[in-house]
Amino acid sequence: MVSTPKAPTPPDPTQTAAAQTGTNVDTAIANAALGHTNQVTPDGSLTYNVSGYTTMTDQNGKTYQLPTYTATQSYSPGNKAIYDQTQQTKLGLSRLANGQTQRITDLLGTNVDLSQENIDKYTNDHWVSGFNDTWDRNQASLDQKLADQGIKMGTPAYYNAMADFTKQKQSANDQYLGDMYSNAQNSILTQRNQPINEISALMSGSQISQPNYVNTPSTQLPTVDYSGLINENYNQKLGIYNQQQAASNAAMGGLFGLGSSLLGGWAMSDPRLKHDAEIIGYTDTGLPVYEYEYVWGGGRQVGVMADDVEAVMPEAVAIGPGGFKMVNYARVI
Numbered sequence: 653m654v655s656t657p658k659a660p661t662p663p664d665p666t667q668t669a670a671a672q673t674g675t676n677v678d679t680a681i682a683n684a685a686l687g688h689t690n691q692v693t694p695d696g697s698l699t700y701n702v703s704g705y706t707t708m709t710d711q712n713g714k715t716y717q718l719p720t721y722t723a724t725q726s727y728s729p730g731n732k733a734i735y736d737q738t739q740q741t742k743l744g745l746s747r748l749a750n751g752q753t754q755r756i757t758d759l760l761g762t763n764v765d766l767s768q769e770n771i772d773k774y775t776n777d778h779w780v781s782g783f784n785d786t787w788d789r790n791q792a793s794l795d796q797k798l799a800d801q802g803i804k805m806g807t808p809a810y811y812n813a814m815a816d817f818t819k820q821k822q823s824a825n826d827q828y829l830g831d832m833y834s835n836a837q838n839s840i841l842t843q844r845n846q847p848i849n850e851i852s853a854l855m856s857g858s859q860i861s862q863p864n865y866v867n868t869p870s871t872q873l874p875t876v877d878y879s880g881l882i883n884e885n886y887n888q889k890l891g892i893y894n895q896q897q898a899a900s901n902a903a904m905g906g907l908f909g910l911g912s913s914l915l916g917g918w919a920m921s922d923p924r925l926k927h928d929a930e931i932i933g934y935t936d937t938g939l940p941v942y943e944y945e946y947v948w949g950g951g952r953q954v955g956v957m958a959d960d961v962e963a964v965m966p967e968a969v970a971i972g973p974g975g976f977k978m979v980n981y982a983r984v985i
Contacts, residue, residue, distance in 0.1 A: 660889035668879045670712045675878045677708070677716045688721055696727040764841065771836045772829075778839070779832055787821050917982025918970070920946075921958040925976055929957070937964065939984065956984060 688700035703722035709715045727735055794817055803809045923929070929944035932954070939956050946953065958977035961984055962969040968983035 660886060663882045663886050666712060668882050670710070670714055671882070672877075672879045673710045673712075673714070674716075676875055677718070679875045681719065684719070684721070688723075694728060695731055696725060699724050699726075766837055766840065770840070771833055774836045774840060775829065775832045778836075779828075783825065783828055787824070790821075791817060917980050917985075918972075918978045919955065919981055920972060920976055921955060921961070921979035922972075922976035923957050923959055926957075935984070939964065955979075955981070 690700060691698045700721045700723055702719045704720045705717045706720055707715055708718055726732075794813065798810060798813055803813065925947055926942075926944040927947060929942045931940045932943045933941040935941060935956070939960050941954065941956060943952055943954055945951065956979060958969050958979050961979050962977070965983065968980045970978050970980070972978040
C-alpha cells in the first residue's frame, strides 16, 4: 500500500491567543512610547519619562510589565520669573486675608440692626443736620424778605407767613425722612458688608492657577494579526496535505486497479520498459511508487519497479517474454 501523508497539527488556541496578546502588548507599549513626544515651546517645555512599571496578568496567567510615564511641564526662564512673582503676590494677599479672619468673625457674629430706632438714629446722625441747616437758611431768607416788605414781627401778616413756612418745613421733613429710610437701610448693610467683600476679594486673589497641559500627538502602529498568520500557515500546510493525500489515493487506486485488472496480478515492470519515471509515494513496506510511461505509450501509469521489488520480495518477480521482468502486484499490494 502507498503510505498515507501525515496531516499537519492544528494550532493550539490557547498558545495562539497568548502569542496574540503578547504581540498586542508589545504594540501598545511601542505606541505609548511614540505618543509621548517631548515638546519645547517659547513658553516652556513638556517632557515624558518612564517613572515605573505596572504588572498585568492575562487570562492564561502570563504577566507583562507595562511602563508608566510621568509628564513634567517646565516654564521658560522668563515665564518662571513671572510665575514666582505672581505666587509671591498671591501668598501676600492670602496672608493679609488670613489676618482679617477675626474681623470677619466679629462682623458675622453681630446681628444687623435694622430697627426703626437705629434707622432713625443713623438718619439723624448723618443727614438731619444738613436738612435743618438748609431750612434755617430758608427761614433767615424769609425773615429778610418780610422785613424788606415792611412786615414786622408780631403782626398778623408775619404770623401767617411763619405758619405757612412751618407747614412747608414739616411736609418736607416727612418726605425727607421717608426717602432717607431706604437709604439708611442700604448704608447700614453696606457698612457691614464692605469689610467682608474686601476680605473675600483678598482671598479670591490667592487661588493657585492650574497648569495647562499640551495635547500630545498620537502615532499608532498597526497590531500584527499573529493568530491570523498562524491559522493561514496551518491552512497552507493543510492544503499541501490534501494534495498529497489526493495523490496518495490516486496512486493507491492505480495500484489496486492494476492488480485487479491483470490476470493473476502480474504486470510488466522492468525499468527498461519505462521512461520519465517519478516517485510519488511509498508502500507500507517502503517500496517506491512511481508515475511513468511505457515505451510503447498508453499514457502515464502508476506502479513499482521490478528491481526495487526483487531486492526485498524476490518471489514477487519473474522473467516474462523477451527477458523482461514482471511483478506480481497482488503480492506487492
